[in-house]
Amino acid sequence: MAFKFKRGGIHPADNKFSKDSEIEVFPISDIKLFYFPLSQHIGKPANPVVKLRDEIKRGQLIAESTGFISANIHSSVNGIVKKIDAKQIVIEKTDDNQKFEELKFTAVTELAEIAKMAGIVGLGGATFPSNVKLSPPDPNKVDAIVINGAECEPYLTSDYRLMLENGKAIIEGIKLIQKSLPTNPKAYIGIEKNKPNAIKLLQDLVLKEINIEVAPLRTRYPQGGEKQLIEAILGREVPSGKLPFDVGVIVHNIGTVFALYEAYNERKPLIERVMTVSGSLVNKSKNFLVPLGLSFEEIMKYLEIKKEDIVKLVDGGPMMGKAITDLNTPVKKGTSGLLFLGQKDVKTNEEKDCISCAMCVDVCPVGLLPTRLALNSKKENHEENLLNYNLMDCIECGSCSYACPSDISIVQYIKTSKYNINMKKNKQRG
Amino acid sequence: MEFKLKLSPAPHIKSSENIEKIMYTVVIALAPALVWSVYVFGLSALKVILVTTASTVLIEYLTQKFTKQKIKAFDGSAIVTGLLLAMNLPSSSPVWLCIVGAFFAIIIGKMVFGGLGNNIFNPALVARVALLISFPVEMTSWTVPFSDSVTGATPLATLNAPLMDLFIGNVGGSLGEISTLWLLVGALLLLFKGYIKWDIPFAFIGSTSLFVYIVNLIAPETTPSVLYHILSGGLILGAFFMATDMVTSPLTTKGRLIFGIGCGVITALIRIYGSYPEGVSFSIILMNAFVPMIDRYIKPRVYGNKG
Numbered sequence: 001m002a003f004k005f006k007r008g009g010i011h012p013a014d015n016k017f018s019k020d021s022e023i024e025v026f027p028i029s030d031i032k033l034f035y036f037p038l039s040q041h042i043g044k045p046a047n048p049v050v051k052l053r054d055e056i057k058r059g060q061l062i063a064e065s066t067g068f069i070s071a072n073i074h075s076s077v078n079g080i081v082k083k084i085d086a087k088q089i090v091i092e093k094t095d096d097n098q099k100f101e102e103l104k105f106t107a108v109t110e111l112a113e114i115a116k117m118a119g120i121v122g123l124g125g126a127t128f129p130s131n132v133k134l135s136p137p138d139p140n141k142v143d144a145i146v147i148n149g150a151e152c153e154p155y156l157t158s159d160y161r162l163m164l165e166n167g168k169a170i171i172e173g174i175k176l177i178q179k180s181l182p183t184n185p186k187a188y189i190g191i192e193k194n195k196p197n198a199i200k201l202l203q204d205l206v207l208k209e210i211n212i213e214v215a216p217l218r219t220r221y222p223q224g225g226e227k228q229l230i231e232a233i234l235g236r237e238v239p240s241g242k243l244p245f246d247v248g249v250i251v252h253n254i255g256t257v258f259a260l261y262e263a264y265n266e267r268k269p270l271i272e273r274v275m276t277v278s279g280s281l282v283n284k285s286k287n288f289l290v291p292l293g294l295s296f297e298e299i300m301k302y303l304e305i306k307k308e309d310i311v312k313l314v315d316g317g318p319m320m321g322k323a324i325t326d327l328n329t330p331v332k333k334g335t336s337g338l339l340f341l342g343q344k345d346v347k348t349n350e351e352k353d354c355i356s357c358a359m360c361v362d363v364c365p366v367g368l369l370p371t372r373l374a375l376n377s378k379k380e381n382h383e384e385n386l387l388n389y390n391l392m393d394c395i396e397c398g399s400c401s402y403a404c405p406s407d408i409s410i411v412q413y414i415k416t417s418k419y420n421i422n423m424k425k426n427k428q429r430g
Numbered sequence: 431m432e433f434k435l436k437l438s439p440a441p442h443i444k445s446s447e448n449i450e451k452i453m454y455t456v457v458i459a460l461a462p463a464l465v466w467s468v469y470v471f472g473l474s475a476l477k478v479i480l481v482t483t484a485s486t487v488l489i490e491y492l493t494q495k496f497t498k499q500k501i502k503a504f505d506g507s508a509i510v511t512g513l514l515l516a517m518n519l520p521s522s523s524p525v526w527l528c529i530v531g532a533f534f535a536i537i538i539g540k541m542v543f544g545g546l547g548n549n550i551f552n553p554a555l556v557a558r559v560a561l562l563i564s565f566p567v568e569m570t571s572w573t574v575p576f577s578d579s580v581t582g583a584t585p586l587a588t589l590n591a592p593l594m595d596l597f598i599g600n601v602g603g604s605l606g607e608i609s610t611l612w613l614l615v616g617a618l619l620l621l622f623k624g625y626i627k628w629d630i631p632f633a634f635i636g637s638t639s640l641f642v643y644i645v646n647l648i649a650p651e652t653t654p655s656v657l658y659h660i661l662s663g664g665l666i667l668g669a670f671f672m673a674t675d676m677v678t679s680p681l682t683t684k685g686r687l688i689f690g691i692g693c694g695v696i697t698a699l700i701r702i703y704g705s706y707p708e709g710v711s712f713s714i715i716l717m718n719a720f721v722p723m724i725d726r727y728i729k730p731r732v733y734g735n736k737g
Contacts, residue, residue, distance in 0.1 A: 312435060345442075369681055389729075405452060415439075
């Protein structure tokens with residue numbers, strides 16, 4: 001028995017090489033520099049509240065949220081501010097003491113406020129500020145919560161390990177979210193069937209809970225997309241241009257739930273996260289608990305990977321992750337994985353003409369005509385895409401590009417179209 | 431040496447499907463019927479197959495070379511066009527006919543549009559129709575199976591071939607249209623791989639059958655039985671291998687069903703009321719013309735939107 005979204009999707013090889021690898025604390029005793037970009041979230045970048053050469057404690061607020069959609073940023077290490085510029089704050093670590101500065105709140109502080117203080121954002125990769133999600137405009141409308149434990153991207157296993165190793169904390173975190181809403185909505189934990197151990201463990205943990213249920217999901221990408229989760233588990237469809245809230249649902253990633261629990265229970269700000277390190281260049285794929293701000297280069301050195309061997313470095317999963325060109329890029333709040341890809345993982349062939357095979361149409365979970373969207377985008381006919389081909393409904397999952405036998409970067413053309421339309425809209429607003 | 435990391439947009443993994451794989455799988459699917467045609471018609475069939483296919487590939491290669499385009503002549507699509515064209519020719523076709531056909535198929539049917547993916551009409555059918563109209567005698571000189579004699583009769587003309595002969599392919603006709611059995615074997619491979627779908631063959635064959643059935647109901651003996659129609663005249667070849675051509679068929683299931691029904695009805699109309707005994711090629715080309723319009727108006731319902 002498994003829930004599934006109605007159409008399309010793809011099934012690339014799981015490659016969950018790190019699934020049996022227990023979460024390991026990444027050793028940072030030899031590492032000096034930590035980098036904190038001011039924008040690690042959707043919304044306005046944070047504003048620094050520290051100065052050059054300030055002494056910083058682990059857990060201390062170093063940049064504060066600006067505006068309704070923004071997030072606080074905290075240091076993950078004790079140290080001294082080495083550099084501040086428009087993009088990031090660099091801190092030089094002075095010692096490895098793990099004690100952190102605790103968040104200050106009372107017994108009556110709302111969960112959303114705690115989340116805001118802690119700088120918690122969606123850890124599945126979207127990095128939407130959680131405090132906004134936790135304070136819906138009309139809380140009485142929410143009748144269901146979906147917890148995203150699908151982890152449908154190949155390679156990534158951080159959410160899986162979190163479920164196995166911190167199951168109880170996650171259940172407590174879910175209860176916190178439920179209690180924060182007047183409707184005490186039912187929670188559904190969506191987990192793909194390729195993670196039977198996690199399904200079993202959480203099912204046992206919620207046996208006595210009448211308001212929490214585990215929803216096993218068919219293993220198919222992009223089952224972890226929030227619209228697909230809502231369609232599969234609840235049979236509801238989010239209207240075009242609207243949010244899950246508009247059908248009475250709020251979706252949270254399992255890592256976010258754990259971070260909320262830690263913030264509430266241990267007064268811990270968001271300063272570290274679990275990430276999967278994998279790829280054909282990694283001998284033993286692992287799940288690390290890393291402090292935010294850790295440079296990718298340090299991870300590469302620790303795993304003894306030769307930089308000349310790396311063909312592609314991907315921040316995130318292989319379907320939606322971002323190719324990185326600067327080794328000195330840091331781990332950010334949304335970094336769920338790091339993939340060291342070698343020659344055999346990476347094939348780029350030249351784009352050929354579309355042969356209308358319609359494989360992209362078959363795999364699109366939204367029901368778009370990706371081939372047409374790409375063709376119009378190439379001809380710079382972006383208005384046509386918007387008016388007649390439902391451009392804005394694309395969830396950018398990349399299934400179309402994956403399936404295309406002509407090696408057309410379909411989703412990239414679609415993103416270009418969206419960008420053009422948005423630029424025009426912004427210009428009109430003046 | 432400067433150290434560089436590859437930068438390209440997501441996704442960073444790809445399915446193993448590519449154009450060559452699709453084309454060469456079609457070649458394999460056509461093989462059983464092609465081998466059978468050589469068995470039935472002898473070496474002249476082999477000559478037609480080889481000359482036609484070599485011509486299509488060579489003509490595409492030369493066109494791309496002389497117009498300084500990227501050479502794509504070996505991606506498999508020219509071979510498929512050559513084989514499909516051969517399957518539409520009688521085994522008695524002279525060499526020059528095969529070459530002229532290849533020219534029509536590749537130049538008129540494909541290259542002038544911009545090459546693979548840009549053509550509107552099925553290239554092999556463009557050639558077949560052009561040859562039929564230009565050289566009607568050569569295009570209707572059918573060899574009697576297992577012999578050397580040439581007649582003008584095919585099952586749709588004589589209307590008296592036994593059904594089992596039609597199914598297995600012990601009848602006269604073009605190379606590819608005679609054996610339902612071996613065509614279906616090949617079609618099964620393509621269906622299994624997902625390179626063709628059930629919708630077009632079902633709609634095509636179904637609507638021809640329905641039309642024939644109704645006509646015979648209203649005016650008995652107007653035309654042979656439904657089964658006779660299905661098993662003869664390249665309906666199986668057309669419905670499974672020609673109408674299903676990716677480039678020239680619609681993008682959606684609904685669109686493909688409409689397309690298939692159009693093909694089926696026009697085929698039946700021509701066969702019953704037209705002067706030609708055969709309607710499949712014409713029906714597919716006519717429906718090809720409607721595909722851009724079908725794709726413009728028939729779209730799936732998008733998530734979050736009303737239909």
